[in-house]
Amino acid sequence: MLLLFCIVLLTAVGCEKEEDAPAVVPPSGLTVQVQRNEQNPAKVSLQFSAQNANYYLVYFGDASNETPLNTTAKVAEHTYTASGTYTIRVQAHATASVFATETREVTIELNSGGGDNGIPQTGYTTPESYAGMSLVWQDEFNGDQLNTTDWVHETGTGANGWGNNELQYYRPENTSVQEGYLVITAKKEQFQGREYTSSRIKTQGKQSFQYGRVDIRAALPQGQGIWPALWMLGSNITTVGWPACGEIDIMELVGGTGKDNTVHGTIHWSNAGNYANYGKGYSLQSGIFADEFHVFSMEWTPTSITWYVDDVQFNVVDITPAELSEFHQNFFFIFNVAVGGNWPGSPDANTTFPQRMVVDYVRVFQPE
Numbered sequence: 001m002l003l004l005f006c007i008v009l010l011t012a013v014g015c016e017k018e019e020d021a022p023a024v025v026p027p028s029g030l031t032v033q034v035q036r037n038e039q040n041p042a043k044v045s046l047q048f049s050a051q052n053a054n055y056y057l058v059y060f061g062d063a064s065n066e067t068p069l070n071t072t073a074k075v076a077e078h079t080y081t082a083s084g085t086y087t088i089r090v091q092a093h094a095t096a097s098v099f100a101t102e103t104r105e106v107t108i109e110l111n112s113g114g115g116d117n118g119i120p121q122t123g124y125t126t127p128e129s130y131a132g133m134s135l136v137w138q139d140e141f142n143g144d145q146l147n148t149t150d151w152v153h154e155t156g157t158g159a160n161g162w163g164n165n166e167l168q169y170y171r172p173e174n175t176s177v178q179e180g181y182l183v184i185t186a187k188k189e190q191f192q193g194r195e196y197t198s199s200r201i202k203t204q205g206k207q208s209f210q211y212g213r214v215d216i217r218a219a220l221p222q223g224q225g226i227w228p229a230l231w232m233l234g235s236n237i238t239t240v241g242w243p244a245c246g247e248i249d250i251m252e253l254v255g256g257t258g259k260d261n262t263v264h265g266t267i268h269w270s271n272a273g274n275y276a277n278y279g280k281g282y283s284l285q286s287g288i289f290a291d292e293f294h295v296f297s298m299e300w301t302p303t304s305i306t307w308y309v310d311d312v313q314f315n316v317v318d319i320t321p322a323e324l325s326e327f328h329q330n331f332f333f334i335f336n337v338a339v340g341g342n343w344p345g346s347p348d349a350n351t352t353f354p355q356r357m358v359v360d361y362v363r364v365f366q367p368e
């Protein structure tokens, strides 16, 4: 009997306490905005707000045992280290147990092996000097914009899609220079009647060279319909046209499953008035060219042009025949990422955007 009395008393006291406590008002109207960073695909910024919230917990969804960010600031930033689709969860808390929740999905696309800017941290590299050679021009892509002393943008759609029925509209907006890298980004976006935008830059009228060794360190984009190129045209194109000006493709990649691991080195010229080309491909033994940096090199002498990937020779052509006179004059550089066109064909449902070509440096060496 005494025991029963105690239980009744405790219950009554408990009820009284409940009634005395101020009611907790649950947070309401939680809004969450996710902003992507144009220059850094690894980074997301959040803004969130709710009524009656005393603090917020933010889960970014990239670790199973994640410790949430505990904040009162209503903003948060996070940098992902791997590609994937992540569920971001924001909880607006009145108390530890009274809260409102919102989730947002984000899909992160990084070059694999990417650092906190989505740019690969690994890959082959070449020296800044060679015995018997002078470094006559280089762009290390330092600073925060394209050096217009050396480079000019080519914009628009070109005649017949730059002669190849390419699908993109070239804009300066798709080029950035950041943290020591040139980044050309191909995007799926409507612009001027086109479905894609990208950039094409050249040194025409600014920097041109005859003979020498060229080293270009780059990480390449990937996917069906994606066509990055590091190449050169003869400076006399304005008077003799193409292909009589000659074209040297130091690196071209035609993306897609089973092709993202292969680059091509090619020359194009006019052979007694007929268009001619000569090229060969080089395939990685494992992985693809988007995984990390590689160095695409050309050794161009009065007698030959030799192509290398990471100092491994894969193509050579004798340029002493009179019909290859194109290759004994000044050439300028062109870097671009085309989308679609005769060679690659169009992007398909498996092609992801944006796609980026990241160039660490271009260096030209000539014999002393």
Ligand SMILES: [Ca+2]
Pocket: 140, 141, 142, 180, 181, 359, 360, 361
């Ligand atoms: Ca650099």
